[in-house]
Amino acid sequence: MSLRSTLAATAAVLSLALPVAASAAELKVAYVDLQRVLLEVDDGKAAKARLQKWLEDRQKEIDKEQETLRKEKETLDKQASAMSEATRTQKATELQKKVMELAQKYERSRAEAANKERQEMEPIVSRIDQVIASIAERDGLGIVLDKRDSGIVYALSQYDISNEVVRNYNNSAAKKPAAPAAKDAPVKK
Numbered sequence: 001m002s003l004r005s006t007l008a009a010t011a012a013v014l015s016l017a018l019p020v021a022a023s024a025a026e027l028k029v030a031y032v033d034l035q036r037v038l039l040e041v042d043d044g045k046a047a048k049a050r051l052q053k054w055l056e057d058r059q060k061e062i063d064k065e066q067e068t069l070r071k072e073k074e075t076l077d078k079q080a081s082a083m084s085e086a087t088r089t090q091k092a093t094e095l096q097k098k099v100m101e102l103a104q105k106y107e108r109s110r111a112e113a114a115n116k117e118r119q120e121m122e123p124i125v126s127r128i129d130q131v132i133a134s135i136a137e138r139d140g141l142g143i144v145l146d147k148r149d150s151g152i153v154y155a156l157s158q159y160d161i162s163n164e165v166v167r168n169y170n171n172s173a174a175k176k177p178a179a180p181a182a183k184d185a186p187v188k189k
Helices: 003-025 033-039 044-083 087-139 162-173
Strands: 030-031 143-146
Touching: 003 033, 003 143, 033 044, 033 087, 033 162, 044 087, 087 143, 087 162
Parallel strands: 030 143
Antiparallel strands: none
């Protein structure tokens, strides 16, 4: 390749790259810790409390059944010597079946808990997304990243809008006229 064509190619690449670099310099970026926001907004706290109570109730129920099965096993062990082999085998089989049913109930309860959590949190996450979008539009943010899932290893706290998201969410949830929250910090990158 001649020097003239190399210079022409370099000039073409630079002419295409400069506008992109200039627009990237104006890009405003922020991040939010969605997990923390979800746990700090009032609706999230209430949903977590409801889920915790539901889980505790299910656990008490399972613990009660487990204690009943433990007592049945103790009774079977004490009376085993007085039973015929067929009766002992039948009782042991029945007990094992009850243990398996309890294990299946526990697994169903775990799946139900995950489904219940998703149902509780889905509308809250949707509203959080709306709050983030309104903050981004208001502040001219080009990108808002999730701190945990974006691969951010380190970022200055001035780019974190989590506190503002919590405030705006709670203000909008309380049906107050949303006063513009003070910006935590400028978010120019």
